[in-house]
Amino acid sequence: MTSNQRTRLALALLALAASLTAWAAPPPRVSQADIIKQSAPSDWRRLDPENTLVMEINGQQVILELAPRFAPQHAANIRTLAREGYYTGSAVVRVQDNYVTQWADPADEEKEKDKLKPLGTALAELPAEFSIPFKGLPITNFTDPDGWAPVSGFADGMPVAADPAQNKAWLAHCYGVVGAARSTQPDSSNGTSLYAINGQAPRALDLNITVVGRIVKGMEVLSSLPRGPGAMGFYDKPEAYIPITRARMLADIPAAEQPNIEIMRTDTTTWRKLVEASRHAIGGWAVHSALHSNICNRSVPTRPIQGAPTPG
Amino acid sequence: MTSNQRTRLALALLALAASLTAWAAPPPRVSQADIIKQSAPSDWRRLDPENTLVMEINGQQVILELAPRFAPQHAANIRTLAREGYYTGSAVVRVQDNYVTQWADPADEEKEKDKLKPLGTALAELPAEFSIPFKGLPITNFTDPDGWAPVSGFADGMPVAADPAQNKAWLAHCYGVVGAARSTQPDSSNGTSLYAINGQAPRALDLNITVVGRIVKGMEVLSSLPRGPGAMGFYDKPEAYIPITRARMLADIPAAEQPNIEIMRTDTTTWRKLVEASRHAIGGWAVHSALHSNICNRSVPTRPIQGAPTPG
Numbered sequence: 198m199t200s201n202q203r204t205r206l207a208l209a210l211l212a213l214a215a216s217l218t219a220w221a222a223p224p225p226r227v228s229q230a231d232i233i234k235q236s237a238p239s240d241w242r243r244l245d246p247e248n249t250l251v252m253e254i255n256g257q258q259v260i261l262e263l264a265p266r267f268a269p270q271h272a273a274n275i276r277t278l279a280r281e282g283y284y285t286g287s288a289v290v291r292v293q294d295n296y297v298t299q300w301a302d303p304a305d306e307e308k309e310k311d312k313l314k315p316l317g318t319a320l321a322e323l324p325a326e327f328s329i330p331f332k333g334l335p336i337t338n339f340t341d342p343d344g345w346a347p348v349s350g351f352a353d354g355m356p357v358a359a360d361p362a363q364n365k366a367w368l369a370h371c372y373g374v375v376g377a378a379r380s381t382q383p384d385s386s387n388g389t390s391l392y393a394i395n396g397q398a399p400r401a402l403d404l405n406i407t408v409v410g411r412i413v414k415g416m417e418v419l420s421s422l423p424r425g426p427g428a429m430g431f432y433d434k435p436e437a438y439i440p441i442t443r444a445r446m447l448a449d450i451p452a453a454e455q456p457n458i459e460i461m462r463t464d465t466t467t468w469r470k471l472v473e474a475s476r477h478a479i480g481g482w483a484v485h486s487a488l489h490s491n492i493c494n495r496s497v498p499t500r501p502i503q504g505a506p507t508p509g
Numbered sequence: 510m511t512s513n514q515r516t517r518l519a520l521a522l523l524a525l526a527a528s529l530t531a532w533a534a535p536p537p538r539v540s541q542a543d544i545i546k547q548s549a550p551s552d553w554r555r556l557d558p559e560n561t562l563v564m565e566i567n568g569q570q571v572i573l574e575l576a577p578r579f580a581p582q583h584a585a586n587i588r589t590l591a592r593e594g595y596y597t598g599s600a601v602v603r604v605q606d607n608y609v610t611q612w613a614d615p616a617d618e619e620k621e622k623d624k625l626k627p628l629g630t631a632l633a634e635l636p637a638e639f640s641i642p643f644k645g646l647p648i649t650n651f652t653d654p655d656g657w658a659p660v661s662g663f664a665d666g667m668p669v670a671a672d673p674a675q676n677k678a679w680l681a682h683c684y685g686v687v688g689a690a691r692s693t694q695p696d697s698s699n700g701t702s703l704y705a706i707n708g709q710a711p712r713a714l715d716l717n718i719t720v721v722g723r724i725v726k727g728m729e730v731l732s733s734l735p736r737g738p739g740a741m742g743f744y745d746k747p748e749a750y751i752p753i754t755r756a757r758m759l760a761d762i763p764a765a766e767q768p769n770i771e772i773m774r775t776d777t778t779t780w781r782k783l784v785e786a787s788r789h790a791i792g793g794w795a796v797h798s799a800l801h802s803n804i805c806n807r808s809v810p811t812r813p814i815q816g817a818p819t820p821g
Contacts, residue, residue, distance in 0.1 A: 294729035295684050295808075327797075344656045345801050372607050372709045383796050396732070397684045397709055397805050401787070404797040417606035417736040420708070424729040475713070484695050485639075485716040489657050493709050496607075 225470065228479045232471050233461075233498055240467040241459045242354075243502065244413065246448035248272060250279050251456060252415075253443040254289065258456060259415035260447075261375055261391075264355050264408070267368050268326040271377050271409045274319050275388040276446060281317035283389065284444035289422060293430025295396030298419040299378060302389060303438050316389070325383040326407045328367040331359045336366070337463050339472065341489045345369070345400040349492045351463035355411055356492040358403060368408035371398045371493035373416045377407045395420040398493040413499060414458055461498040471498075537782065540791045544783050545773075545810055552779040553771045554666075555814065556725070558760035560584060562591050563768060564727075565755040566601065570768060571727035572759075573687055573703075576667050576720070579680050580638040583689050583721045586631050587700040588758060593629035595701065596756035601734060605742025607708030610731040611690060614701060615750050628701070637695040638719045640679040643671045648678070649775055651784065653801045657681070657712040661804045663775035667723055668804040670715060680720035683710045683805035685728045689719045707732040710805040725811060726770055773810040783810075 227235075248263040265272040278284060284300075291299040304312035336350040336357055343349035346358035349369065356374065359366035368374060375393045377386035386407050393412050412419065422439055425432040432438055447455060461468060472495060478486040539547075560575040577584040590596060596612075603611040616624035648662040648669055655661035658670035661681065668686065671678035680686060687705045689698035698719050705724050724731065734751055737744040744750055759767060773780060784807060790798040 292733075294732055342654055342656050344654050344803060345799060381793055396707075399806065400801070400803075401795070401799045401806070403799065405790070405795045420606055421604075421733055421735055423733055478717070481693050483713070483717045487657060487713045487715065489712070491656060491712075494711065494713070 225474050225477060226479065227470070227474060229471055229474045232467060232474055233500075236461070236467045238503065240462055240465050241500070241503070242462050243459050244447055244456075247276065247446065248410075249447035250275065250284070251445055251447055251450060252284065252441050254415075254418050254439060254441055256442075257415055257418045259418050260413050260456060260458070261410050262354065262413045262460075263410040264353060264368060266353055267329055267355070267366075268377075268407050268409045270320075270323045271326055271386070271388050271407050274323060275391075275409060277317070277319040278388055279444055279446050280449065281319065283314055283317065283319065284441055286440065286442075287314070287389075287444075288438035288440045289419070289432075290425075290438055291392075291427075291429065291431045292395070292419075292422045292424050294424045296394070296399060296430065297392040298395050298422060299390060299392035300441060301378070301391075303435060303440075314389075316387075319387070319389075321387055323384065323387050323407075325379075325386070327383070327404050328365040331361050331364050331366040334359070334366050335464060337468060339490060339492055341476070341491065343491065345403065351468070351492065351495075351497070354413075354460060354463050354497050356495075358400075358492070365404075367404055368411075369398065369492055370394050370400055370402045370408065371411075372396070373412040373496075374398075374408055375410050375412060376402070377409050379406055393419050400493075413460060413497070414456065457501045458499050459502045463497060471495075537786050537789060538791065539782070539786060541783055541786045544779060544786055545812075548773070548779045550815065552774055552777050553812070553815070554774050555771050556759055556768075559588065559758065560722075561759035562587065562596070563757050563759055563762060564596065564753050566727075566730050566751060566753055568754075569727055569730045571730050572725050572768060572770070573722050574666065574725045574772075575722040576665060576680060578665055579641055579667070579678075580689075580719050580721050582632075582635045583638055583698070583700050583719050586635060587703075587721060589629070589631040590700055591756055591758050592761065593631065595626055595629065595631065596753055598752065598754075599626070599701075599756075600750035600752045601731070601744075602737075602750055603704075603739075603741065603743045604707070604731075604734045604736050606736045608706070608711060608742065609704040610707045610734060611702060611704035612753060613690070613703075615747060615752075626701075628699075631699070631701075633699055635696065635699050635719075637691075637698070639695070639716050640677040643673050643676050643678040646671070646678050647776060649780060651802060651804055653788070653803065655803065657715065663780070663804065663807075663809070666725075666772060666775050666809050668807075670712075670804070677716075679716055680723075681710065681804055682706050682712055682714045682720065683723075684708070685724040685808075686710075686720055687722050687724060688714070689721050691718055705731050712805075725772060725809070726768065769813045770811050771814045775809060783807075 250261040252259045263272040288303040338350040348359040356369040358369045378390040379386035562573040564571045575584040600615040650662040660671040668681040690702035691698035
C-alpha cells in the first residue's frame with residue numbers, strides 16, 4: 198500500500214466510524230440547562246480542601262483544583278509551597294495569546310539569585326508525572342473521536358486522554374488546564390512556576406509536561422490579562438508583572454471566607470446526559486447538530502453550594 | 510448490532526485509521542521555524558485590499574481578512590458598511606470568556622432606535638451563507654481526523670471543514686475566526702454585528718451561522734479585553750463599551766499608512782511541510798510527538814512585507 202492509499206483508507210474508515218457513532222446516538226430532547234436544573238444533590242460535589250489552591254489576582258479569586266491522581270508528587274509540592282507562602286507575592290510573568298498565562302517567582306533566576314523565594318520544605322526536584330496507567334482509571338468516556346488520542350473523557354472532573362494499547366492516561370491540555378512549567382529536562386518542574394491554557398487546546402503539549410489540575414473559577418481573570426510583548430509572551434519589565442496578592446489552600450481558609458462553589462461530578466448519568474445533549478441542537482437558535490462533542494469543549498458546571506455533601 | 514457494539518466497532522475503526530495515518534507519515538527533520546526561514550517569496554501573499562478590513566481599537570490595529578468565496582454577500586455588505594463609515598464609532602459590546610468578542614452599533618436596538626447608525630446603501634437583509642459546495646474547492650487537506658467533520662484543511666488561508674458526501678464545505682469556528690451575529694432566524698445576519706472566537710474552537714457553531722473571515726493581526730487586542738459581567742458576556746453599561754475608533758478597507762488606506770504585513774499561502778508545499786512538522790516533536794524541548802495536527806491549532810504565519818507579489 199502506498200502512503201496515499203493508506204491515508205485514503207484511513208479517511209474512509211474514519212467516515213464509517215463517524216457514521217456508526219452518529220447512528221448509535223438517539224437524539225435527546227432535554228437542553229443542557231434543563232439537565233442541570235433537574236440534577237440531584239448527589240450530582241454535585243464540593244472542592245476537596247486539601248487539593249484546592251485559592252489565589253487572589255487583581256482583587257479577584259482564581260481557584261485551581263489539583264489532580265493528585267495524575268500528579269501526586271506535584272500536588273504535594275504545590276500544597277507545601279502554598280502553605281509556606283511561596284505563591285503569595287509570586288506574579289504572572291507571561292501571557293502568550295492563544296497559549297498560556299504563566300506565574301512564577303518574579304525574581305530573575307539568573308540575575309537575582311539572592312532575591313529568589315526560598316523553597317522551604319518543598320522539594321526542588323520532582324519526577325516527571327506525564328501519565329499514569331490507564332488500567333483501573335475511572336474515566337467517563339466520550340464516544341466521539343478525539344483525534345489526539347484513542348480514548349478521551351473525564352476523570353475526577355478533569356479532561357483526560359488515554360491510549361489503552363500503551364496503558365497510559367494523561368490530563369489533556371484543554372482551556373483552563375494548569376501545568377507545571379519546565380525547562381529542557383523533562384523532570385525539571387517542581388510547581389514553583391505554573392501555567393494555565395488561555396486559548397485553543399495545545400494538545401501537542403500532552404505527554405510533554407506535567408499537568409497538575411484545572412482552574413475551576415476565575416479563568417477569565419487569567420485570560421484577560423495584557424499579552425506580554427516578548428517573543429513568548431513574557432512581560433519585558435518587572436513593572437508589568439501582575440502580583441498574586443494571596444494564595445492559600447482551601448483547607449486553610451476560615452469557613453466563613455471560603456468560596457461558595459460546588460462543582461458537578463463527572464462520573465454520573467447526569468454528566469453523561471449533559472455531554473450527549475451538547476452533541477445536538479436543542480431549542481430555538483441552532484439549526485444544525487454537530488453530533489459531536491470534544492472534551493475540550495465541555496466545561497464542568499459550577500454553582501453556589503446547595504447543600505452538597507462534603508467530600509471523602 | 511446494538512448501540513454499544515456499533516460504538517465499539519467505531520472506536521476500533523478509529524484506532525486502525527489513526528495507526529494507518531501515523532504509519533503513512535515519514536518524520537520530518539526540519540523545524541517549523543526553519544521551514545518558514547527557508548520559504549520562497551512565492552510562498553507568501555499580500556492581503557487583498559478589497560477584502561481586508563483594518564480596525565483600530567484601544568489605539569491598536571485589528572485586521573480582518575474577509576472570505577468572499579465562502580460568504581460573498583456578507584463580504585460585499587461588510588465592504589459597503591466599512592466604506593460608508595458604519596464600523597467607525599461602533600464598539601465592542603460583548604466579551605464572553607472562552608467564546609466570543611463581539612462588536613456592534615452601541616445604540617440599543619429596542620430603546621434607542623433613533624440613535625441607530627444608518628445602514629446607508631448596505632443591505633439590511635442577506636441570505637444565510639453557512640456553507641458552499643465542496644466540489645471544486647481548492648482545499649489543502651489535513652490527513653488527521655478532525656472529529657467534527659470528515660474532511661478538514663485550509664482554503665484561501667482560512668480553516669475549512671467539509672462533508673464530501675453532502676457536497677458541503679464551510680469555514681470552521683477556530684480561534685480568531687469571525688462570524689456575523691444573528692438572532693433566531695438563520696438569515697438574520699447582515700454584517701452590522703460581528704464576533705471573533707477568543708477561546709477553544711466552538712465548532713458546534715459551524716453550519717449554524719455565517720462565517721465571514723479571520724483576524725490575521727491583532728487578535729490579542731480582542732482576546733484580552735475585560736469580560737462582560739452579563740450572562741453572555743455583554744457589558745452591562747454603555748460606559749464599558751470599547752469603541753472602534755476607525756475602520757477602513759485596506760484599499761482605502763493611503764499606501765504609506767498601510768499595515769506592513771504579508772501572509773503565508775496555504776496552497777503550497779511549504780504550508781504542507783509546516784503542518785506535517787507540527788505533528789512531530791522536533792528540536793530540544795518536546796519529548797513526545799502527537800503525530801496529529803488539527804486545523805484549529807495551526808496559525809498561518811505572517812511577517813513584514815519582503816517583496817511578495819501583489820495579489821491577483
